[in-house]
Amino acid sequence: MNDPEGELPMIKQYRDWIQKSPSENDPERSRFFTDGLIVLDTNILLSLYEYTPAARQQVLDALRNVQPLLWLPHQVGLEFFQNRHRVIIGRKKALEESQRTLRNKISDAKKALKEARTHTQKMLIRYAQDTEASSKLEKQISDKVINDLLSDLSSTLEGQASRLREYDISVSPNGEGDTVLSQVADLFREQIASPPDPELTRRRVEEASLYRFPNLIPPGFKDAGKGTALASSGDFLLWEETISHTAASENRSHLLFVSNDTKEDWYQPSGEGRSEPRPWPYLKSEMRMRAGAELRIETPGTFYRGINHFLHAEIAETTYAEIDRASVGAVPTSITETAAIRTQPPPDLVAAALDAAGLEDALVYATSNTTHRFLLLWWLIGATTQLGRRTPTDEEPDVLFMPATRATTQPDPSWVPGVRLHLGEWPYRSSSWIAPWFADTINASSVRDRKILQGLAAQQLAFKPRDIQAD
Template sequence: MNGLYDGEFTGFKIASPEEIDTALREAVVAVDANVLLDLYRFRPQTSQDLINTLKSLDDRLVVPHQALREFWRHRQRSQGSPRGATKTATDALAKSGRSMCDALTTWAKAVGVDDDELSDLASRVDGFIDTLRGELQDVLDGADADRGGDPILEQLEELLAGRVTAPLETDEWTECMAEANRRIESEEPPGYKDAGKQDNDTPEGGAGDYLVWYQATRYGKEKSKDLLLVTRDEKEDWWWREQSDFVGPRPELTLEYHQLTGRRLFLLRPADLLARASVLEVEVDQASSVDAGRVAESDEEPPAELWTLPALAALLERLDREAPVQAAALRLATPDQNGRVSREKVYELGGYADDRMLRGFTRPVRRLTATLQGEGAVPTRVAPVFVARYPDGVKASYFGVPAEVPALLEELSSPSPNPADEPPSSDGPDTFGAAG
């Protein structure tokens, strides 16, 4: 006979605060790349507090090899993010100052204010904006002075010595890629929310999260310990969430780790780790946990926008000129094909040799989408319109499109109605089909 949390229901047991504290003291603690990268985004005190907390874990700390690969790949961008954020803010302030001065000029003309008085008001606006911009720059300069060079990298070199898992052998890597692609296709955690990365320029494509998971769980199995993963990733393919509350790891992940090791899985965000640092007898600034949470909130992705008929038409027009095979393939992802284009059909359209790889096939689509987004012809937050799918292994089996696209493709392929065949309308000529 079984109980409430036995067998397939193991993953539904929610960890108590006391169990999380015990895990912090005893479990293997695996750190994701985003945690290391955020050290460059936190205020200096928060970064130091997090490093001190990680140091207290001693030999229980581990960084999956894939996480370190992603750290080095993105480090320079994260290192410059405080400077970039400051520039964005100061540029926005300057733009606001110009808008206020324009508003004052319009107002002055309407009420008959003389030029001297208007000039005085504009000067006060300029002075206020300059003061704010100077204060923002002072904060940045102070942070740079506190850091001096790259003390984060220096401390990480010491902290992670002997704490990074070995890279996977070729056969194991291939097996992991196949499993990651299968999970993305069937929407099994973790990593299926990265489906849009499958055909990017990195060796792992959309498999990064699964590789981190695989390497961390195998290390936990090797050590025969509970596993606590620290990540800033808040997507649903990692977390069991109830509205805005983070309950714990996805039950499927907890069950998978239990079946692999007989042990328990825990999940914390950097802000949660800092809030519990006292369990590890580490003293941290009270504001550090809040700062870590603020950075996580600022990094949340806005909701995706849908493809529209004009946007898709603009993309296809550009593809026709620069990537006709990709344009022809995309046009086939219609409702009668369930929004899919087979690998075989792509080879047929391109006249490709059998030994040709399709990695990079969607690169022109991504490039032209980005160009059109810059021109304002395509919404900035649309999902990738043409994505390689890998349900059977490391080779793309087919290409898919977002749910709204097949109907748009069908509409674009339909001939525009002949006005001579249309009955007269009291509302004037119908121009809706002109965009198609």
């Protein structure tokens, strides 16, 4: 399979469908970083606003290593300018909200301590008839004592919250003061596409809307019906621009496309012997057929590690962590067990799920296994909506896996029998199988959280809608 020229015609023609998923160790990978074309999706450029100044500088320095290979499609440039202000405002709002949230939490803490004191006083009077102890408690834990107790802690927290203002990006609508914009412009210079002819854009939108999307031909078919036909065709317009430019580029036989987008209209879901999704083979075949170039699609973390490996860019591990964190925005429309492992759950959804389930925040750190943690948190996000504990957000993905199943046969060699869970807490001990990540979490959780988790899983098994599967 590694020598296309020596293959039989049928094997050669359809080799993209039988080749393994792209590996970071592919021998040909280096060519994409040294003499190919590199196209960065809009989300890669917008992510620059999400980094800390130090990480942003490292990323921009890394991109300068491949500057001669970069090319900016018009569609990417247009979306970048349409969305950059929204991203900046969103960042500013989040920083402002963090300070308000902190003040509210401190206020809640004071209120909770006072309520705890009052509750204890009532119990002392009701059951012990001890008015003296009740009065003494009033003096020991007075409002002033509570305020003084939380004062130093509040000052420390507020000091850190104020320091976050240093990371704000304040720019005017015309771009003044936006150092990110100026550095991105300097990065691409003249290597940008001109706007395509309006008639050509119209034909491409019609092709997407009338032919490709109804037939689920990648890329972009998941956006069908979202807004106007033009707005929903953004991925396809980008794809067509890229193919046309690559075909017209001399001595460019490799194209590297970098994007956060791993939805099913760019990535073929796992299955048929594959444990991980992969870029659709159709895309590689189409690029080769129409532009005569080999295509490689990478996520930002993999791409920047590639620059580091092949071109010796200096990127710190803390910066890779920021790159991966900023990639969280690209959440698939549905989450299978495989997708959960490779997709960090958004913090706001995690917080909402924990609150809806009545679980402690410390549960997030119950297990040191990152894979098990991601699986647990995604399951909680899905379970709390499926069981009516909370209302899902508009963009929230469907979670399509469960932590347990009732079956006579073991669904996977790694799953353990239900008897491994605690007697009296799990109703299906003799007739169920438990996912290893769930068993691991249960064993590491507090008694309180353990009971809540098992209760949710048991309710979900009893409910079990048709679209949830024990993956």
